[in-house]
Amino acid sequence: MLGGARSIVMQQIIISGVGGQGILFITRLLAETALEMGGSILISETHGMAQRGGNVISHLKVSLRADQAGPGSPKPFVSPLIRPGRADVLLALHPDGETAHGYYLKTGGITIASRPAPPGPSVLDATRMAMELGSPVSANLVLLGFAAGLGALFCPPERVRATLERFGGRKLEISLKAYDAGWDEGRKRLAAAGSPPPGPAAS
Amino acid sequence: MTARTIHLGNEAIALGLLEGGCTLAASYPGTPASEILATLIRHRQSGKLPIHLEWSINEKVAFEVALANSYAGRRSAVIMKQVGLNVAADPFMSAAYTGVKGGLVVVVADDPGPHSSQTEQDSRFFAMMAKVPVLDPSTPEEARRFARLAMEISERYEIPVMLRPTTRVCHARQDLATGVPAVMDAEPAFRKSPARWAATPKFRLLLHRELNEKIQAIARDGELLPSAVEGFEPPGARRPCIVASGVVLAHVREILGDLGPGSEVTLYAVPMPHPLPPSFRDAVLRDHDRILVLEETQPVMELQLQDRAQVSGRLNGTVPSAGELLPETVEGILRSFLGLPPALEIVIPAAAGRRPTLCAGCAHRAAFFAIKKAFPKGIYPGDIGCYTLGLNLGAVDTVLCMGAAVSQASGFYHAYRSRGPEAPPICATIGDSTFFHAGVPPLMNAVVQDARFTLVILDNSTTAMTGHQPTPAGGVTLEGKTVPALSIEAIVEACGVRFVRAIDPYRLGEMIDLLKEADAHVRAKDGGVAVVVARRPCLMDRSQARSGEVVEILVTSQCVGCGLCVKLFECPALIWRQEKEPIEIDRVLCSGCGACVHVCPHEALAASRPSGA
Numbered sequence: 149m150l151g152g153a154r155s156i157v158m159q160q161i162i163i164s165g166v167g168g169q170g171i172l173f174i175t176r177l178l179a180e181t182a183l184e185m186g187g188s189i190l191i192s193e194t195h196g197m198a199q200r201g202g203n204v205i206s207h208l209k210v211s212l213r214a215d216q217a218g219p220g221s222p223k224p225f226v227s228p229l230i231r232p233g234r235a236d237v238l239l240a241l242h243p244d245g246e247t248a249h250g251y252y253l254k255t256g257g258i259t260i261a262s263r264p265a266p267p268g269p270s271v272l273d274a275t276r277m278a279m280e281l282g283s284p285v286s287a288n289l290v291l292l293g294f295a296a297g298l299g300a301l302f303c304p305p306e307r308v309r310a311t312l313e314r315f316g317g318r319k320l321e322i323s324l325k326a327y328d329a330g331w332d333e334g335r336k337r338l339a340a341a342g343s344p345p346p347g348p349a350a351s
Numbered sequence: 352m353t354a355r356t357i358h359l360g361n362e363a364i365a366l367g368l369l370e371g372g373c374t375l376a377a378s379y380p381g382t383p384a385s386e387i388l389a390t391l392i393r394h395r396q397s398g399k400l401p402i403h404l405e406w407s408i409n410e411k412v413a414f415e416v417a418l419a420n421s422y423a424g425r426r427s428a429v430i431m432k433q434v435g436l437n438v439a440a441d442p443f444m445s446a447a448y449t450g451v452k453g454g455l456v457v458v459v460a461d462d463p464g465p466h467s468s469q470t471e472q473d474s475r476f477f478a479m480m481a482k483v484p485v486l487d488p489s490t491p492e493e494a495r496r497f498a499r500l501a502m503e504i505s506e507r508y509e510i511p512v513m514l515r516p517t518t519r520v521c522h523a524r525q526d527l528a529t530g531v532p533a534v535m536d537a538e539p540a541f542r543k544s545p546a547r548w549a550a551t552p553k554f555r556l557l558l559h560r561e562l563n564e565k566i567q568a569i570a571r572d573g574e575l576l577p578s579a580v581e582g583f584e585p586p587g588a589r590r591p592c593i594v595a596s597g598v599v600l601a602h603v604r605e606i607l608g609d610l611g612p613g614s615e616v617t618l619y620a621v622p623m624p625h626p627l628p629p630s631f632r633d634a635v636l637r638d639h640d641r642i643l644v645l646e647e648t649q650p651v652m653e654l655q656l657q658d659r660a661q662v663s664g665r666l667n668g669t670v671p672s673a674g675e676l677l678p679e680t681v682e683g684i685l686r687s688f689l690g691l692p693p694a695l696e697i698v699i700p701a702a703a704g705r706r707p708t709l710c711a712g713c714a715h716r717a718a719f720f721a722i723k724k725a726f727p728k729g730i731y732p733g734d735i736g737c738y739t740l741g742l743n744l745g746a747v748d749t750v751l752c753m754g755a756a757v758s759q760a761s762g763f764y765h766a767y768r769s770r771g772p773e774a775p776p777i778c779a780t781i782g783d784s785t786f787f788h789a790g791v792p793p794l795m796n797a798v799v800q801d802a803r804f805t806l807v808i809l810d811n812s813t814t815a816m817t818g819h820q821p822t823p824a825g826g827v828t829l830e831g832k833t834v835p836a837l838s839i840e841a842i843v844e845a846c847g848v849r850f851v852r853a854i855d856p857y858r859l860g861e862m863i864d865l866l867k868e869a870d871a872h873v874r875a876k877d878g879g880v881a882v883v884v885a886r887r888p889c890l891m892d893r894s895q896a897r898s899g900e901v902v903e904i905l906v907t908s909q910c911v912g913c914g915l916c917v918k919l920f921e922c923p924a925l926i927w928r929q930e931k932e933p934i935e936i937d938r939v940l941c942s943g944c945g946a947c948v949h950v951c952p953h954e955a956l957a958a959s960r961p962s963g964a
Contacts, residue, residue, distance in 0.1 A: 166705060176524075179357050183526050189357065190490075191524035195382055195467070202707035213526075226490065227605040228523035228598070231678045232697040244705055251699050284939045 156187040156212055158222055159302040162235045162252045163206040164245030170288035171241065175206040177292065181303045181311045188213040192228040203248050210302050237300055241274070241291055260295040262287060269337060270298060277329055283319075286326035293327040297334020305331050354529040360520040363491040364458060365390035367498025368428050369532035371454065375403045375420040377413035379788065380817035381432030382467035383521040384460035388430055389818065392829055394532055401536040404829050406820045409753070409788040410435035414442040414457070418511075421451035422548060423539040426502055430458040433474050434752065438789070440477070446511050447481040448558040449547055450565070453537065454505035456498060457483075457513045460521050463648045463675040467518075469735075469752060471673065473649035478513045479625045482562050484569050485513040487624050487646070489600040491525040497622065500574070508565045517647055519598040519675075570626040577631050580604060583618035591641040591688065592617040594652060596624050599645045602678040606685055613691050621646075627655040636661060643669065643688045647676055663688065709740050711924040712942025714887035715809050718856040719746035719780070720920060720950060721885075722807060725866035726776040730767075732759040734790075736782040737816045738809050743921050747780065754789025756781045761793065761802035776870055777804035783839060784814040784822045791842060797880050798847035805869045805881045808839055810853075811889035819892045843882045850881035857887060857899060859949040890942055901943035902958035904936050910955035920950045 161178065165171045172193055179189045192207040211224035235252040240261040253259060262274035274290035281290075289312070296305035309331075312323055358366065365387050368376065378388040391404050403420075407413035410431040417429040429439070436443060436459045443457065459477070462468040478485035486501050488494035494516050505512040546554045569575065577594070579585055585592075593616055595603050600620050607614050617639065621627070624646060635642060636658050644653040644664035653664040663669040670676070670684060679697075686693055709716045719741040722731065733739060733747030734756035741747040749759055760779035767774035781790050786808050794806070814820040821827070826836025843851045850872040854862045862885065869881035888895035904924075910933040917927040917934070924941035927934055934956075945958040 167707070176357070179524065179526075183355060183357060188526055189524065191357075192519060193359075193522045193524065195385075195522050202705055223605075223608050225605060227601040227678055228490075228519055228525075229602065229678050231606075231682065232699060233695065247700060251697050279939075 156182065156185050156210065157302045158211045158225075159209075159237065160225075160230045160235045161208040161210070161237045161239065161301075162230060162249055163208065163239045163241075164249040165204055165241030165288075166244065167202055167204050169204070169241045170285065171204045171206050174239070174288045174292045175208055177308060177311050177315070178208055178210075178301070178303070180314075181307050182210045184311065185303060185307060186213065186216065187211060187302075188224055190225050190228045203244060205245075205249055237295070239291060239295055241288055258300050260291065260298065260300060262291045269341070270300070272330070272333055274330065277333075278326055281322065281325055281329060283322045283326060286319075286323060289323055289326040290330040293330025293332075294334045295330075297331040298337060299334075305334075355526040356529045357524050358491055358495075358527050359386055359390075360491040360494050360516060360523045360525075361386035362390045363495035363525070363527060364498045364514065364516065364521075365394065366527075366530050366532060367495035368456060368458075368502065369394060369400070369402075369534060370495070370530060371456070371499035371502030372426045372535060372537070373402065373428050373456070373502065374425040374453070374534060374537055375417055376428040376430060377405050377407045377416045378430035379407055379410045379413055379435055380814050380820045381435050381460075382817055383462055383518040384430055384432045384435075384458065385817040385820070386521070387458060389820075398532060400532070400534040402534050406814075406829070408823060410439040411442060414439040414446070417455060418442060418446050418451065421453040421455040421511075423453065423541040425453040425537045425539060426455075426506065427453060428456045428458060428502075431460070432468065433459055433461045433472055434469055435459070436474055436477055438753065443477065443511070444481050447483045448555060448562055449550065450509040450558075450562070451505060451511055452509065452540075452542075454502040455511045456501045456505060457511050458498070459513055459515050461515060461517045461648060463517055469750070471648045473647070473651060474513065474515050475624050475651040476649060478515070479651060482566050483511050483513055484566065484575070484623055485515050485625050486575075486622055487515050487596040488520055489596065489598055489620070491520060491523055492527050493622075494520050495527060504569065504572070504575070508569055510562070510565050510569070515597075517598055523598075566626055569623075570628045571630070575623040576628055577619045577621040580618040580620050583607065583616060585617045585638060589638065589640055590615055590617060591643065592619060592635065592639040593643045593645060593685075593688075594619045594621060594635065594656070595645040596621040596652065597647050599647055599676045599681060602676070602681045603645060603685065606678060606682045610685065610689070610691060614685070614689055616689060621652060624652045625655070627652055632656055641688075643684070645670065645676065645681065645684070706743065707740060708743055708921055708923055709737065710891060711922050711937075711940040712890045712944040712946075713737070714811065714856045714885065714890075714944075715741065716744065716920065716922060717859055717944070717946040718807060718809055718862065718885040719744045720946070721856060721859055721862040721866060722746050722778050722780070723919075724863045725870070726778050726805075729776040729778045730763050732756040732763065732777070732779040734779075734781040734785050736785050736809075736814075738780055738782055741780060744919070752789075753785055754781070754793055757790050757797060757806060758793035760804040760806065761797045761800060764802045764804050765800075772874070776873070778807060778866070779804060780807045780809055782815075783808060783810040783812065783824060784820075786839065787823050787837070791846065794843065794846045794848070794880070794882075802880060803873045803878065805866060805873055805883065807866075808843075808882060808884045810839060810884050810886040811892070812886075812895060813889050813892045815889045815891065819889065819894065839884055843884075848880050848882050850879070851884070852882075853884040853886050855887055855899075856885040857944055857946055859946055899944075900960070902945040902960060903943060904941060904945065904947060905957045905959055906934050906936065907955050907957055909953050910934055910951075911953055913953070915952060916947055916950050916956065920947055922947055
């Protein structure tokens with residue numbers, strides 16, 4: 149069964165991009181998914197002047213709920229910020245984000261990036277894919293689907309998709325399309341590499 | 352398992368205020384505080400709560416409105432960012448003396464960093480100066496609890512209580528127990544007491560004595576005492592201790608958990624940094640030889656722990672005196688204090704990333720371009736808002752505080768007055784909301800002191816930077832009731848300005864001509880201050896209708912790839928890859944305003960009406 153409190157992995161995720169790319173939205177999607185799975189979350193967001201086209205970063209920390217943690221389980225996070233060199237995952241929606249925020253990633257952590265080039269095992273051009281779907285603003289969901297499809301996140305891809313469906317809204321259909329396109333690509337990459345979906349990168 | 356909902360720190364504060372029985376809240380928007388009143392508005396609508404909410408014209412006004420509601424025995428809140436308290440300092444200091452009847456929570460959000468502010472000032476010092484208590488939450492969950500507690504303490508002791516969150520609490524999200532707020536409307540009961548509410552200096556001395564008694568009693572209140580954090584309790588041995596409050600406390604808890612062996616230390620969580628309870632102060636100084644104080648942004652608790660031999664913090668250089676206490680900074684301080692080896696150093700790229708800029712299609716950009724064209728050698732006093740970003744375009748020379756563009760334009764005029772016709776033109780810019788907030792008194796002053804300058808009021812019909820809060824020109828209350836809409840032109844005229852003209856900044860050529868006309872009025876013998884209202888609704892404000900034609904921008908073969916349009920105009924929709932390569936248009940970002948057509952010196956940008964339009 150999915151969703152027991154025990155199934156939640158502690159994870160620290162940096163989501164980085166520029167203002168207007170929908171960083172806050174995908175952070176919220178992941179956070180709601182964690183909550184649904186019985187986890188507890190802390191987020192730190194960028195607001196104000198920086199949102200006007202500047203670099204935007206979200207910190208997302210997922211842990212067990214304090215009241216569900218056993219005596220041996222790790223302590224839940226209490227600080228909303230991730231320290232440099234501690235992030236398990238970096239989701240970079242913009243190449244600038246990789247350079248600006250790469251230092252948050254821990255040794256052995258995984259960067260999942262959107263950029264036209266150069267390619268890489270966890271790189272795709274989410275903007276181009278979203279444009280091909282006729283919705284350039286959905287690049288954030290393409291990248292999120294890709295990350296989930298690669299098995300890099302604390303949650304299985306279908307759980308994030310379910311949250312997206314629960315959010316609903318006018319643009320749901322195209323949002324799901326974008327997410328699925330990313331998810332498919334992630335699955336393909338895994339198949340090509342001949343490996344089963346890896347376990348999530350955990351704290 | 353109780354239901355849990357994810358809340359922004361500011362949403363948690365709003366929830367706490369409602370749970371504390373708040374019947375009126377007034378605020379002026381400002382990052383990082385803006386979402387508190389916005390959340391209250393949502394709750395009022397969804398829960399049909401009998402509560403008066405307003406975006407006041409400025410923080411001083413907001414404070415006084417909320418205070419009178421408290422005088423009438425009803426619980427109130429006033430909400431602002433830290434520099435807002437500078438504006439509201441006058442009523443704040445005095446209200447400490449008069450006290451309140453219904454609880455009054457003064458929510459002041461500080462911005463260590465600073466991320467979106469002019470200063471890193473610590474509002475807890477304001478609380479100390481005014482002799483009022485201040486609560487300093489470390490998480491959204493605590494912020495909700497403290498908001499309610501602040502309301503209760505305020506009413507119990509009849510004193511305003513400050514709740515001081517910082518950016519990292521305001522803009523953190525956390526899952527909290529779901530709450531459905533309900534407000535009990537309290538009967539208004541203003542009891543006349545001139546010796547208190549209208550005290551003359553003689554009675555003020557008595558009120559000051561009463562204030563001293565209140566603050567001493569609060570310092571002894573058991574509900575507000577610091578406590579040792581679970582897992583880091585005081586042992587028998589005289590080990591070192593850490594005294595912390597605010598989000599730094601959250602960082603410390605998490606880092607100490609990670610450090611493991613060698614980090615045996617007592618950690619005290621302080622809910623109320625001022626007044627620091629004397630019993631706590633004495634016990635800490637007695638029980639610990641070495642004390643590290645961690646707090647943002649200035650040494651408020653540290654100054655109350657007077658022993659300089661035992662206490663480490665900002666005063667002896669253990670903690671940096673400027674900048675945010677990021678967890679990595681805190682980790683370094685903790686390791687050094689505990690004698691642990693330093694953490695592996697991680698190189699952080701200096702000033703990486705892109706700077707903020709005005710949105711594609713922003714009318715402010717066009718207005719700034721016109722100003723630069725009309726007054727190439729001008730002095731440009733600027734102000735606080737999105738349009739501060741005019742500094743990217745070289746059209747903003749000074750940014751001080753709300754409303755200062757107008758008074759500083761006067762000051763620059765008097766500085767250069769002796770130069771006569773040689774004096775540089777002065778063209779100040781201020782946004783519509785900022786003009787209402789603090790721009791009117793300096794405009795009256797400028798007129799009666801015979802200052803001469805052009806003032807451009809950038810009117811986008813909203814408070815854009817902080818999330819599109821309404822302005823007094825909207826003509827409608829938050830409850831949707833129609834009220835008189837204030838006219839900027841009428842106010843300007845009433846201030847004694849005789850040259851007032853409005854223009855759409857998308858009409859670049861016409862705006863440049865108008866600015867030159869304004870300058871002629873400024874320089875005429877019988878002239879004066881000239882005001883140009885550059886009016887076009889904010890593109891990002893979805894509540895306002897878009898007007899005007901949307902065009903498609905074509906890059907013609909005349910483009911030589913000089914990049915001037917990018918350098919001078921900085922529209923994010925213009926992409927310049929390299930020298931001599933033609934400009935590209937980002938079709939996703941381009942709003943089709945067509946302003947850039949007037950910018951290119953080679954006339955290489957053309958506007959075409961999209962087919963079918």
